[in-house]
Amino acid sequence: MSEESYYSVKMRAARGGAHISGAEKIVPASAVPKVASVLVERALTHAKGVPDFINLKVESQEGSLSRLKALKVTTHATRTAAEGRAVAAELLRGAGIGRADEILARFAESHSMRGAMLLDVDTLECLEPDPERGVRATYMDDVSSLQKGTAGGKNHYAEAIVLATKVQNAPGVVGEICVSDDPDYVTGYVATRELGYRRITVIKEKGDPNGGRIFLYRGPRDGVAETIRFLEQTPVLVTDVPVLAAVREEHRFDQLADALAAREKAGLSRYCRTLVAPTGPTAIVDGRELLVLASNDYLDLARDPRVMAASATAARTWGAGSGGSRLTTGTQPPHVRLESSLARFKGTEAALVYGTGYMANVGAITALVGKGDAILSDELNHASIIDGCRLSGADVLVYRHGDLDDLDRKLSLCREHRRRLVVSDGVFSMDGDMLDLPRFLEITRRHDAFSMVDEAHATGVLGGTGRGLSEHFGCGHPDILMGTLSKALGSEGGFICGSQLLIDYLRNVSRPFIFSTSPGAPALEAATAALEVLEAEPERVARLRENVALFVAELAKHGVETRSESAIVPILVGDEKAALAASAALETQGILVPAIRYPTVARGAARLRVALMSAHEPDQLCRAAAAIASCLKTTQGKR
Ligand code: WAQ
Ligand code: MG
Numbered sequence: 001m002s003e004e005s006y007y008s009v010k011m012r013a014a015r016g017g018a019h020i021s022g023a024e025k026i027v028p029a030s031a032v033p034k035v036a037s038v039l040v041e042r043a044l045t046h047a048k049g050v051p052d053f054i055n056l057k058v059e060s061q062e063g064s065l066s067r068l069k070a071l072k073v074t075t076h077a078t079r080t081a082a083e084g085r086a087v088a089a090e091l092l093r094g095a096g097i098g099r100a101d102e103i104l105a106r107f108a109e110s111h112s113m114r115g116a117m118l119l120d121v122d123t124l125e126c127l128e129p130d131p132e133r134g135v136r137a138t139y140m141d142d143v144s145s146l147q148k149g150t151a152g153g154k155n156h157y158a159e160a161i162v163l164a165t166k167v168q169n170a171p172g173v174v175g176e177i178c179v180s181d182d183p184d185y186v187t188g189y190v191a192t193r194e195l196g197y198r199r200i201t202v203i204k205e206k207g208d209p210n211g212g213r214i215f216l217y218r219g220p221r222d223g224v225a226e227t228i229r230f231l232e233q234t235p236v237l238v239t240d241v242p243v244l245a246a247v248r249e250e251h252r253f254d255q256l257a258d259a260l261a262a263r264e265k266a267g268l269s270r271y272c273r274t275l276v277a278p279t280g281p282t283a284i285v286d287g288r289e290l291l292v293l294a295s296n297d298y299l300d301l302a303r304d305p306r307v308m309a310a311s312a313t314a315a316r317t318w319g320a321g322s323g324g325s326r327l328t329t330g331t332q333p334p335h336v337r338l339e340s341s342l343a344r345f346k347g348t349e350a351a352l353v354y355g356t357g358y359m360a361n362v363g364a365i366t367a368l369v370g371k372g373d374a375i376l377s378d379e380l381n382h383a384s385i386i387d388g389c390r391l392s393g394a395d396v397l398v399y400r401h402g403d404l405d406d407l408d409r410k411l412s413l414c415r416e417h418r419r420r421l422v423v424s425d426g427v428f429s430m431d432g433d434m435l436d437l438p439r440f441l442e443i444t445r446r447h448d449a450f451s452m453v454d455e456a457h458a459t460g461v462l463g464g465t466g467r468g469l470s471e472h473f474g475c476g477h478p479d480i481l482m483g484t485l486s487k488a489l490g491s492e493g494g495f496i497c498g499s500q501l502l503i504d505y506l507r508n509v510s511r512p513f514i515f516s517t518s519p520g521a522p523a524l525e526a527a528t529a530a531l532e533v534l535e536a537e538p539e540r541v542a543r544l545r546e547n548v549a550l551f552v553a554e555l556a557k558h559g560v561e562t563r564s565e566s567a568i569v570p571i572l573v574g575d576e577k578a579a580l581a582a583s584a585a586l587e588t589q590g591i592l593v594p595a596i597r598y599p600t601v602a603r604g605a606a607r608l609r610v611a612l613m614s615a616h617e618p619d620q621l622c623r624a625a626a627a628i629a630s631c632l633k634t635t636q637g638k639r
Helices: 029-044 081-094 100-105 143-148 156-168 221-233 244-265 305-318 333-346 357-368 383-392 404-412 437-446 469-473 500-509 521-536 539-557 576-588 618-638
Strands: 006-015 018-028 053-061 066-069 073-076 117-120 140-142 173-179 188-192 196-200 212-217 236-239 282-285 288-292 350-354 374-378 395-399 420-425 450-454 480-484 494-498 568-574 606-611
Touching (some): 073 081, 081 100, 081 188, 081 196, 117 221, 140 143, 143 236, 156 173, 156 188, 333 350, 333 494, 357 383, 357 480, 404 437, 437 450, 521 539, 539 568, 568 576
Parallel strands (some): 374 420, 420 450
Antiparallel strands (some): 006 018, 350 494
16 A cells, blocks of 8 residues: 555534534545545535534544454345334344343434444443433544545445444444434444344334434443543444445446536436327427427327227237247237238338337348448438447448438448448438438449338328338339338337348348347237228328428528428527527427437537428418527527
């Protein structure tokens, strides 16, 4: 160890003279500032209240520190306070302390003491000189805080072991009983040198602010002074505290808390708002009705009575969950039925359903390419595509967004790779623009590459009957056509459509497909029913398109220029906090439009992202466009 000198740092906090919290550390000089600040922060945030008095005492520790090995810990899991007290009495009796019940009955006397009662274990006389203060065990720490110079977080457990170890090493002490006085902390312990530290998980009622300690003494009266001197003045370091792992864990969580705080500061923190209503163009949020311009349920099918009924019937017929992965027991008629409906709808030989769209992208990409292969990926592709690329182990070449010349050039660099996979969103989820599929197919074929297109936001949206990009352009399909059940189809899940060979291959190789419990019949039958509604009512697609055109035109009338080739209308703001402010201002006007920020889009490219539904009424869209334009003027004016 270094030549550094050591200090004890002690904190005591009180309010109106009543004790709130106390702690101490023995640390090298260099760690004193950090330790002091941690202890003061702890005093200021204690569950018992805000102190009006904090005493921080820093003293140099000259001479050698004695080292004691920590008591061994055993845990007694109790469920109630009464059970905990019974266990404590039993333990004491087992340690040869005959009057255990009487001792426990005296416990309340220790509540008001700042320190512990010192009780003669045989005569039950109080031996502490000052009954208000009690006897305090101090000048102790665990050896690791000395070595590392850290202060640790708030850790009742580690500190209690240190204290109990010192106390059981005091001359004349034969036992201890302790109950925390933190109202939220119901754990206590009994300690003796032979029993070690017997942790009792529940020993008082939650919310009870009364805690205390009794140190049990056996010996002549003229030994008491020496016992107290040891407890109150002899510095000790405790080694081998069994909870250092727990203390380290607390530090790991501190880092997570710091990371969250940093996000908060940058306007990047996230939370989930609760919408109290079936998915639809309006919802109840915090008791208010909001116009929702954010749902991916583009064709209003999630709450369609036929879709809901199909799902409910499926739950009654096939159960809530599937009970297994597809390759074991998780394939039921609804799985088979939906896959053939999807293949027919998209015009491919076969289809394969996954639990989510994310899984479909990750599952297809990682099955098709690996080390020695190349993936070419549009820079604005969805996170699930990016994650699939990363996980695959293939070389990933990112081409500029929508720049198929760049793709062409980059594909030329990949001739030596075993396989090439080119992957693109069909409709880009944050910009609402569309892939030029015919040219994409021409380039990928010319370079002998697999083509993969994600139609999550294209299915039900593009083409006269919502079949997607191929219908829109009147061209062929990519080799791997991905889509979701969770957007225009109003349900949940993802899928891949393609040749029978492709689907057979994925069924054998695709890990998210193989190693997940299959999605349940209620979700799948809902999707099958939604496909039927969509095929019977293609006018929903036309209505959605009219709504987009109207909304973009209304925005333009108010001076906000944007464009969209889908149901997604991006309104670029730039600054993250300005986007948040605009979104918050719109919410006060009863309109829900999320601010999309890094990492979903690039830093400084924050935006309002509007998603429209076929079910929005024209007057709702006119009102929303006017409100958005005026909010943007206000927030931009402030910058
Ligand atoms: N010396 C003597 N008595 C003390 C001391 C001390 N240094 N510090 C506190 N006390 C007395 C005081 O009367 C308190 O009211 C009582 O002990 C309880 O103190 O998970 O948190 O600081 O295994 O609330 C034990 C269980 C937690 C830990 C102990 O004690 C576990 C705890 P608290
Ligand atoms: Mg306390």
